[in-house]
Amino acid sequence: MAYPVADLYGEMAFIAAHFHWSSETxxxxxxxxxxxxxxxxxxxxxxxxxxxxxxxxxL
Structure with a gap:
């Protein structure tokens, strides 16, 4: 079972907004x-x- 895409992008956006890490990272x-x-x-x-x-x- 794959991880829900909406959750993945939510986590990525949250981290990127604070640490400015790339989507690739x-x-x-x-x-x-x-x-x-x-x-x-x-x-x-x-x-x-x-x-x-x-x-x-x-969490």
Whole structure:
């Protein structure tokens, strides 16, 4: 079963918006690694008191 495309692009957009990594870099990452970066960005956002919606805050 393939990973849902909408979820993949959501993760990629979230990471790219914060770290400005290329789509090529993000596409070659393992799923678990991308999810880990999403969690780390969410943790940083919480520490900074970010008010923007964070779809990965509960990971």
């Amino acid at each position: 993000l596409l070659t990452m393992e799923h678990g690694e991308r999810r880990r970066w999403c969690r780390e960005i969410s943790r940083i956002n919480r520490m900074l008191g970010a008010s923007a919606d964070d779809p990965f805050a509960g």
